[in-house]
Amino acid sequence: xKLGLYGGSFNPVHLGHLLVAQAAVxxxxxxxxxxxxxAQSPFKLDSQHAPAAARLQWLRLALAGRTNCEVDDQEIxxxxxxxxxxxxxxxxxxxxxxxxxxxxGADNVAKLNxxxxxxxxxxxxxxxxxxxxxxxxxxxxxxxxxRTLSGFPLGLSSSQIRARIQVGLPIEPLVPSAVAEAIKNxxxxx
Numbered sequence: 001x002k003l004g005l006y007g008g009s010f011n012p013v014h015l016g017h018l019l020v021a022q023a024a025v026x027x028x029x030x031x032x033x034x035x036x037x038x039a040q041s042p043f044k045l046d047s048q049h050a051p052a053a054a055r056l057q058w059l060r061l062a063l064a065g066r067t068n069c070e071v072d073d074q075e076i077x078x079x080x081x082x083x084x085x086x087x088x089x090x091x092x093x094x095x096x097x098x099x100x101x102x103x104x105g106a107d108n109v110a111k112l113n114x115x116x117x118x119x120x121x122x123x124x125x126x127x128x129x130x131x132x133x134x135x136x137x138x139x140x141x142x143x144x145x146x147r148t149l150s151g152f153p154l155g156l157s158s159s160q161i162r163a164r165i166q167v168g169l170p171i172e173p174l175v176p177s178a179v180a181e182a183i184k185n186x187x188x189x190x
Contacts, residue, residue, distance in 0.1 A: 062176045129146060
């Protein structure tokens with residue numbers, strides 16, 4: 001089995017995330033991709049997130065009907081700072097025969113050796129870079145191995161979505177309609 005893990009804050013989930021997941025499924029031949037929302041990123045300790053329950057609801061709405069996608073809330077259930085090594089160890093234990101792929105943004109590649117237990121991370125999974133439009137080619141620091149997705153690079157971020165909400169601009173073309181409605185009803189990000 002080929003299993004993709006897609007970590008992040010998903011604050012909120014948007015169409016760029018969904019396009020990345022689709023590109024990963026197609027280019028890597030994944031059997032399944034799992035979205036793993038972080039409780040708290042170790043690299044964004046001072047950022048405010050929407051409540052975990054809301055981010056989980058939005059992910060579930062965005063992935064409804066996608067049979068090869070699922071949400072795993074283990075990092076949120078663990079609470080505190082989320083470390084990818086804990087999640088990768090869990091998947092390696094539960095799926096010992098699976099080939100694991102871990103999706104990361106291109107901006108995180110240079111920092112991989114700053115992640116908790118980098119040698120173990122590199123051993124457990126192949127890293128897959130999500131490129132930004134116009135971004136430079138990615139070089140993995142040793143001992144990491146990986147590749148870069150070629151499909152669907154989109155210059156869209158969750159921070160742009162939040163900024164649009166704060167100034168009253170529509171987000172419907174940028175997030176699934178059910179997610180836009182749930183965000184509107186939650187009155188978050190205002």
